[in-house]
Amino acid sequence: MVGTARLRGLMRDMTDTIKGTTTMKTRTAVIREAPGKWDIVECDVEEPRQGELLVKMVASGLCHSDDHLCTGDIPVAMYPMAGGHEGAGIVEQVGPNTPGWEVGDHVVMSFLPGCGKCRWCASGQQNLCDLGATLLAGSRADGSYRMTLDGAPVGQMCGIATFSEHALISVDSAVKVDKDLPLDKACLVGCGVGTGWGSAVNSAQVYPGHTVIIMGIGGIGINAVQGAAHAGASNVIAVDPVEFKREKAMELGATHAFKNMEEATAFAQSVTNGQGADSAIVTVGVVKGEHVGEAFAAIRKGGTVVVTGLGDLTEVGIPVSLGELTLFQKRIQGSLFGESSPTRDILMLLEMYRKGRLKLDELVTRTYTLDTINEGYADMHAGKNLRGVLIHSS
Numbered sequence: 001m002v003g004t005a006r007l008r009g010l011m012r013d014m015t016d017t018i019k020g021t022t023t024m025k026t027r028t029a030v031i032r033e034a035p036g037k038w039d040i041v042e043c044d045v046e047e048p049r050q051g052e053l054l055v056k057m058v059a060s061g062l063c064h065s066d067d068h069l070c071t072g073d074i075p076v077a078m079y080p081m082a083g084g085h086e087g088a089g090i091v092e093q094v095g096p097n098t099p100g101w102e103v104g105d106h107v108v109m110s111f112l113p114g115c116g117k118c119r120w121c122a123s124g125q126q127n128l129c130d131l132g133a134t135l136l137a138g139s140r141a142d143g144s145y146r147m148t149l150d151g152a153p154v155g156q157m158c159g160i161a162t163f164s165e166h167a168l169i170s171v172d173s174a175v176k177v178d179k180d181l182p183l184d185k186a187c188l189v190g191c192g193v194g195t196g197w198g199s200a201v202n203s204a205q206v207y208p209g210h211t212v213i214i215m216g217i218g219g220i221g222i223n224a225v226q227g228a229a230h231a232g233a234s235n236v237i238a239v240d241p242v243e244f245k246r247e248k249a250m251e252l253g254a255t256h257a258f259k260n261m262e263e264a265t266a267f268a269q270s271v272t273n274g275q276g277a278d279s280a281i282v283t284v285g286v287v288k289g290e291h292v293g294e295a296f297a298a299i300r301k302g303g304t305v306v307v308t309g310l311g312d313l314t315e316v317g318i319p320v321s322l323g324e325l326t327l328f329q330k331r332i333q334g335s336l337f338g339e340s341s342p343t344r345d346i347l348m349l350l351e352m353y354r355k356g357r358l359k360l361d362e363l364v365t366r367t368y369t370l371d372t373i374n375e376g377y378a379d380m381h382a383g384k385n386l387r388g389v390l391i392h393s394s
C-alpha cells in the first residue's frame with residue numbers, strides 16, 4: 001500500500017512532467033535592474049518540452065544590444081533577464097515529439113524566432129515574425145518561462161539567453177548548421193553579420209557603382225561594409241571616431257574612412273558630382289535622432305537612410321528637413337536583422353563564409369569567459385573590439 005506522503009510525491013512528479021521539470025543547473029549572466037551590470041549566477045533550467053531543445057552553448061557574440069539592457073535604453077519586461085542573443089551550440093536534449101532534431105546537432109541561434117506560418121513569415125519577412133512579440137519579456141509566446149533563480153522566473157534575452165552555459169530554446173529560434181563549421185565564428189551570423197550585411201544588401205539595396213556611407217563600425221557596421229562591398233558599391237565610406245575601427249573597415253572592404261559625418265558627406269558629394277551618397281546606413285552604438293539627421297543630409301535625391309542601430313527606445317523625433325524629405329524624395333528605412341530571413345539567410349551567409357566570400361574569423365578581436373563578460377563590454381565601449389566573443393567552458 002502506498003503511503004499518503006509517497007502518493008503526494010508521485011502526483012507532484014506527474015504534474016512536473018506535464019508542466020516541465022527542473023533538471024539541471026546552469027551558470028549564466030543576468031541583469032537584475034537597469035542601470036546595472038552582468039551578474040554571474042547559477043539558475044535552474046527545465047528539461048525540454050515538445051518543440052524545445054536543450055543547447056550546450058559554445059560561444060556568444062557580445063552584441064551592443066545586450067548592453068542596452070544594462071543602460072536601460074532597451075527596457076525589458078522581466079528581471080532578472082539572462083543575456084545574450086548571438087550564439088551557437090550543440091543540442092544536448094530534444095523535447096518529446098520534436099521531429100527533425102537529434103542530440104549532437106549543431107545550431108546557430110537566431111535572435112528572431114520564425115514560426116513559418118504568420119503573415120510575415122509567409123511573405124518572406126521572417127524577421128518580422130509575430131513570435132517576436134515576447135522577446136523583450138524573455139518568455140515563450142504563451143508568457144511562460146523556462147529558467148528560474150531561487151525559484152523565481154528568469155527571462156531569456158530574445159527567448160534564448162546565449163550567455164548561459166546551457167539554455168532551453170524553442171526550435172523556432174534554432175537553425176541547424178553543418179558540423180564542420182567553427183561555432184565560435186558561426187555564432188556571429190545569428191545577429192551581427194546577418195544584421196549588418198542585410199542592412200546594406202536588403203535595406204539600402206546597394207547596387208554596383210553606388211556610394212554608401214556606413215556610420216559606426218562595430219560588429220554590425222563592419223558587416224554592412226562587407227555587404228556594401230559585396231553588392232558592388234564603388235565607394236564604401238566607413239565613419240567612426242575610433243582609428244582602430246577605421247583601419248579594420250579598410251581591411252574588410254571599405255574604400256575610404258573618416259572620423260565624422262561632415263568629412264564623409266563632403267567626400268561623398270565630391271565623388272558624385274555634388275549629389276551625395278546613394279545610401280547611408282546608421283549602425284552607431286547608441287543611436288540618437290541627430291545621427292539619423294546627419295545621415296539624411298548626406299544622401300542624394302531619392303536616396304535611402306537605413307537605421308539599424310538602436311538607442312533609447314522611448315526617444316521621439318528626427319531632425320530632418322521636411323522639404324528635403326518630400327521634394328528630394330528621400331527615404332528613411334528602419335531595419336531589423338537587416339531584413340534578412342533567419343532560416344534562409346543564416347545558412348546562406350555561412351555558405352558564403354565557407355566559400356571565402358564572407359569574412360568571419362577577422363571579425364573577432366578578443367575572446368572572454370563568462371566570468372569576464374563585463375570586461376568584454378568595457379572593451380566594446382572603449383572601442384577596442386570589432387566584436388568580442390564569449391567562449392563557454394567545455
Ligand SMILES: NC(=O)c1ccc[n+]([C@@H]2O[C@H](COP(=O)([O-])OP(=O)(O)OC[C@H]3O[C@@H](n4cnc5c(N)ncnc54)[C@H](O)[C@@H]3O)[C@@H](O)[C@H]2O)c1
Pocket residue numbers: 062063064065066068191192195215216217218219220221239240241242245260261283284285286287291307308309310311335336337338380381383385386
Ligand atoms: N536592428 C537590428 O536588428 C540590430 C541588431 C543588432 C544590433 N543592433 C544595434 O546596432 C547598433 C550597433 O551595434 P554594435 O554591436 O555594432 O555596436 P558597437 O558598440 O560594437 O559599435 C558601434 C560603433 O559606433 C561608433 N560610433 C559611436 N558614435 C558614432 C558617431 N557619432 N559616428 C560614427 N560612429 C560612431 C563606435 O565608435 C563604435 O565603433 C547598436 O545600437 C545595437 O543595439 C540592431
Ligand SMILES: [Zn+2]
Pocket residue numbers: 063064065066085086111191192
Ligand atoms: Zn545583436
Ligand SMILES: [Zn+2]
Pocket residue numbers: 114115116117118119120121122126128129130131
Ligand atoms: Zn512567423
